[in-house]
Amino acid sequence: MCCPGCQAVAETIVAGGLDNFYRHRDTQNANNSLIRNNSSEQRKLELALFDDPSVQSSFVKTLDEQQREALLVIEGITCAACIWLLEHHLRKQPGVISASVNMTTHRARLCWDESQTHLSTLLGEVDHIGYQAHPYQPNREEQLLEQERKRAVRRLGVAGVGMAQVMMLAAAMYAGDMSGSMETYITQFMRWASLILATPVAIYSARPFYNAAWRDLKTGSLGMDVPVSLAILLAFGASIWATVTGTGEIYFDSVTMFTFFLLIGRYMEMAARHRTGRAGNALLNLLPTSAVRLDEDGETLVPANLLKPGDRVLVKAGHTLPADGIIVAGHSSIDESALTGEYLPQTKSDGDIVIGGTLNVEHPIEVEVTETGSDSRLSTIVRMLDQAQAEKPAVARTADTAARYFVAATLITAAVVACYWWLTAPEDALWITLSVLVVTCPCALSLATPTALTAATGTLRQEGLLISRGHVLESFATATHIVFDKTGTLTEGNLQIAEILPLGDLDTQRILSLAAALESHSEHPIAHAFTPHVAIRAREVEVSVSQGLSGKVEGRRYRIGKPGFVAALAGCEAPTPPVGNGLWLLFGDEQRLLGWFRLDDQVRPEAASTLAQLKQLGLTPLMLTGDNSPAAQKVAASLQIEGVSSGMSPEQKLAHLNQLAAGGAKVIMVGDGINDIPALAGAQTSVAMAGATDLAKTNADAVLLANDLRRLADAIRIARKTRAIIHENLGWALLYNALALPLAASGHIPPYMAAIGMSLSSLVVVGNALRLSRRPPSTDS
Amino acid sequence: MSIVILLIPIAIILVSIAIWAFFWSVNSGQFDDLESPAHSILYDDDDELIPSDARRSDKPADHQRNG
Numbered sequence: 001m002c003c004p005g006c007q008a009v010a011e012t013i014v015a016g017g018l019d020n021f022y023r024h025r026d027t028q029n030a031n032n033s034l035i036r037n038n039s040s041e042q043r044k045l046e047l048a049l050f051d052d053p054s055v056q057s058s059f060v061k062t063l064d065e066q067q068r069e070a071l072l073v074i075e076g077i078t079c080a081a082c083i084w085l086l087e088h089h090l091r092k093q094p095g096v097i098s099a100s101v102n103m104t105t106h107r108a109r110l111c112w113d114e115s116q117t118h119l120s121t122l123l124g125e126v127d128h129i130g131y132q133a134h135p136y137q138p139n140r141e142e143q144l145l146e147q148e149r150k151r152a153v154r155r156l157g158v159a160g161v162g163m164a165q166v167m168m169l170a171a172a173m174y175a176g177d178m179s180g181s182m183e184t185y186i187t188q189f190m191r192w193a194s195l196i197l198a199t200p201v202a203i204y205s206a207r208p209f210y211n212a213a214w215r216d217l218k219t220g221s222l223g224m225d226v227p228v229s230l231a232i233l234l235a236f237g238a239s240i241w242a243t244v245t246g247t248g249e250i251y252f253d254s255v256t257m258f259t260f261f262l263l264i265g266r267y268m269e270m271a272a273r274h275r276t277g278r279a280g281n282a283l284l285n286l287l288p289t290s291a292v293r294l295d296e297d298g299e300t301l302v303p304a305n306l307l308k309p310g311d312r313v314l315v316k317a318g319h320t321l322p323a324d325g326i327i328v329a330g331h332s333s334i335d336e337s338a339l340t341g342e343y344l345p346q347t348k349s350d351g352d353i354v355i356g357g358t359l360n361v362e363h364p365i366e367v368e369v370t371e372t373g374s375d376s377r378l379s380t381i382v383r384m385l386d387q388a389q390a391e392k393p394a395v396a397r398t399a400d401t402a403a404r405y406f407v408a409a410t411l412i413t414a415a416v417v418a419c420y421w422w423l424t425a426p427e428d429a430l431w432i433t434l435s436v437l438v439v440t441c442p443c444a445l446s447l448a449t450p451t452a453l454t455a456a457t458g459t460l461r462q463e464g465l466l467i468s469r470g471h472v473l474e475s476f477a478t479a480t481h482i483v484f485d486k487t488g489t490l491t492e493g494n495l496q497i498a499e500i501l502p503l504g505d506l507d508t509q510r511i512l513s514l515a516a517a518l519e520s521h522s523e524h525p526i527a528h529a530f531t532p533h534v535a536i537r538a539r540e541v542e543v544s545v546s547q548g549l550s551g552k553v554e555g556r557r558y559r560i561g562k563p564g565f566v567a568a569l570a571g572c573e574a575p576t577p578p579v580g581n582g583l584w585l586l587f588g589d590e591q592r593l594l595g596w597f598r599l600d601d602q603v604r605p606e607a608a609s610t611l612a613q614l615k616q617l618g619l620t621p622l623m624l625t626g627d628n629s630p631a632a633q634k635v636a637a638s639l640q641i642e643g644v645s646s647g648m649s650p651e652q653k654l655a656h657l658n659q660l661a662a663g664g665a666k667v668i669m670v671g672d673g674i675n676d677i678p679a680l681a682g683a684q685t686s687v688a689m690a691g692a693t694d695l696a697k698t699n700a701d702a703v704l705l706a707n708d709l710r711r712l713a714d715a716i717r718i719a720r721k722t723r724a725i726i727h728e729n730l731g732w733a734l735l736y737n738a739l740a741l742p743l744a745a746s747g748h749i750p751p752y753m754a755a756i757g758m759s760l761s762s763l764v765v766v767g768n769a770l771r772l773s774r775r776p777p778s779t780d781s
Numbered sequence: 782m783s784i785v786i787l788l789i790p791i792a793i794i795l796v797s798i799a800i801w802a803f804f805w806s807v808n809s810g811q812f813d814d815l816e817s818p819a820h821s822i823l824y825d826d827d828d829e830l831i832p833s834d835a836r837r838s839d840k841p842a843d844h845q846r847n848g
Contacts, residue, residue, distance in 0.1 A: 080819075080820030083817045104815070105813070154804055157807070189785070189789065193789045200800070
């Protein structure tokens with residue numbers, strides 16, 4: 001057990017008979033800060049706020065007199081065992097009617113009897129087992145996504161069921177045709193049955209294609225949806241005609257299969273897009289739920305969204321600022337890395353401006369609120385992102401220019417052929433025209449791109465790169481520049497001990513364990529660097545503001561921190577720190593100085609090799625960072641990045657990208673922080689790191705799930721291979737059409753042969769695309 | 782052969798019932814989470830559902846299997 005908090009969690013789980021959890025879970029990284037936060041007094045008071053009917057009104061439904069239903073978002077879920085634990089633990093509580101947790105969205109639906117229990121008690125129980133529940137308030141956009149998802153599943157289901165039934169009848173009819181033993185009235189009956197079964201597929205399931213095609217036609221561009229809709233409607237129409245008149249061929253099987261396969265591709269793309277981020281709790285993790293307001297009669301705990309400009313709030317050490325404001329009393333250091341990219345906490349005192357969503361690290365401060373809600377800095381960034389997204393370069397639509405000309409050519413040819421045969425032999429005109437359209441059916445052509453993209457997306461997902469928007473592979477293949485953020489992207493994003501210089505006779509190991517003993521009593525980000533080295537315990541540890549720590553280890557008094565502070569204890573002059581980037585800490589006891597520690601943000605171990613590979617692939621790496629310390633230049637130098645811009649605000653980053661794009665560059669942006677979000681949203685292609693905030697992930701086109709930069713180089717290789725395969729596929733489809741078209745136009749191919757040819761060419765295309773599912777040989781093993 | 786005249790309409794009716802059931806299950810949220818049910822079937826949390834006479838008595842072996 002790492003701390004009393006974890007122990008309490010484990011005891012609750014075992015006492016509840018839920019110890020199976022420890023057998024099932026497959027991740028061990030319990031969220032320590034969450035558990036610590038849960039056991040605090042503040043959290044208990046905060047929970048009590050949730051029993052207030054006015055607070056509940058936004059997320060609790062009253063089912064009848066006593067029954068209530070709440071929608072919650074649960075923080076801290078890592079695997080399926082968490083879901084099991086949460087559901088079982090909640091269902092065991094008296095008064096709980098039902099509890100279900102969704103693993104994909106981390107949302108919980110909790111139904112309870114108000115006469116037996118209260119919401120705060122149940123939320124407290126969630127806290128007890130090491131998670132944290134927040135009210136879930138779906139915004140409009142998210143409700144739309146939910147509807148879109150359900151509609152897509154319904155369409156897919158109808159297409160699947162319809163296809164299976166029509167195929168079954170089609171098999172019987174083909175067999176009947178071949179043996180010639182089927183009576184005509186049965187064939188005719190089966191045709192009618194196929195018509196009934198295929199109608200919902202053609203009318204309901206295929207509707208997204210018709211809508212998109214109609215939109216394309218209105219804007220005057222011929223996208224891939226136009227030939228797809230045309231193929232479905234014409235084949236369906238011709239089949240109806242054949243059924244009603246009892247002559248010719250039917251294509252219900254082709255129609256349903258074609259629709260089903262295309263819908264699968266669309267559905268998977270949509271599912272990936274929805275998975276990358278959960279917009280509903282995007283801001284949740286950034287702003288606290290409650291704040292301590294200072295009134296004349298003392299402190300009151302209020303929900304953070306009720307704060308108004310002019311209110312004075314108390315922000316304790318380790319808490320997040322609930323709104324933008326000015327410090328009126330106290331001084332502390334503030335961790336602003338999420339918003340600015342500065343990796344060291346900034347010292348702030350009276351009169352300094354602080355931003356909502358940043359973390360107060362050291363000491364309690366009193367803040368006068370200046371901006372809340374939509375005026376705050378955080379909301380401004382979010383708004384900027386909407387704007388950037390609207391102006392995003394429209395690459396996706398240029399993907400099928402080749403298809404556009406082809407579609408136009410096909411339609412013209414079909415029209416010419418129809419006219420010619422109408423004039424020479426009107427009785428054959430319909431079937432020959434149909435053959436032409438079926439032969440040139442854009443099936444192979446329209447499957448060429450999506451099948452290759454689906455296969456490549458699947459491979460990349462196994463490799464640890466989740467693609468959420470369709471144009472990513474295309475843009476990856478053609479990219480010329482790749483722009484990195486520094487903190488958290490090229491570097492690990494937290495302070496680590498980079499160097500230890502002993503001054504006295506103690507060895508580095510001893511100094512490190514003594515210093516770690518002192519630092520284990522601090523919550524400061526600096527202290528986290530020492531956490532892995534804590535072995536012995538210190539007593540009487542005192543924190544001196546912005547100076548350092550002092551305490552006793554094994555009977556001797558030590559100090560660590562600023563040179564002056566430590567030297568004062570040893571009774572000597574403060575020495576100047578050695579040369580080297582980062583933060584220098586001095587360590588000493590009452591007699592002498594013992595050593596220097598250099599803390600720095602470490603460059604990711606794989607960064608250098610990744611950049612070398614990217615350069616080899618012909619991309620120009622650049623670095624844009626909000627950090628304006630010399631560290632930025634140093635990181636760039638060690639990774640051999642030539643183009644570096646430091647001290648950039650989120651607006652400047654976006655402007656820089658737009659400038660690059662205006663110069664003809666095709667840019668991939670890789671980032672993680674809130675300050676990168678506008679740039680991520682505005683870049684042609686954007687990739688968020690796995691550790692990025694939810695908001696960043698939602699707005700990125702792809703997420704590096706593996707948190708390993710090397711996947712970027714792999715992705716570019718796969719993207720280029722995908723492009724090659726798409727070209728092969730298109731080439732094949734066009735070649736087939738070029739050969740078959742003259743034959744069909746001259747009346748040498750009956751429609752059933754055309755249908756077989758069409759299926760074969762589609763199979764070739766799909767088979768070729770499946771080559772992408774084989775993993776590429778790893779280059780870094 | 783004429784039996785198909787009866788069987789095919791029955792198949793169509795069954796299909797429409799299946800589609801109705803599918804729509805109902807989508808709307809009632811059964812397709813919202815496609816991940817956790819796949820895992821939950823593996824959990825040995827059904828001890829109370831096993832009839833007492835069918836329970837295994839070799840506890841040590843049971844532990845070994847799960848350990």
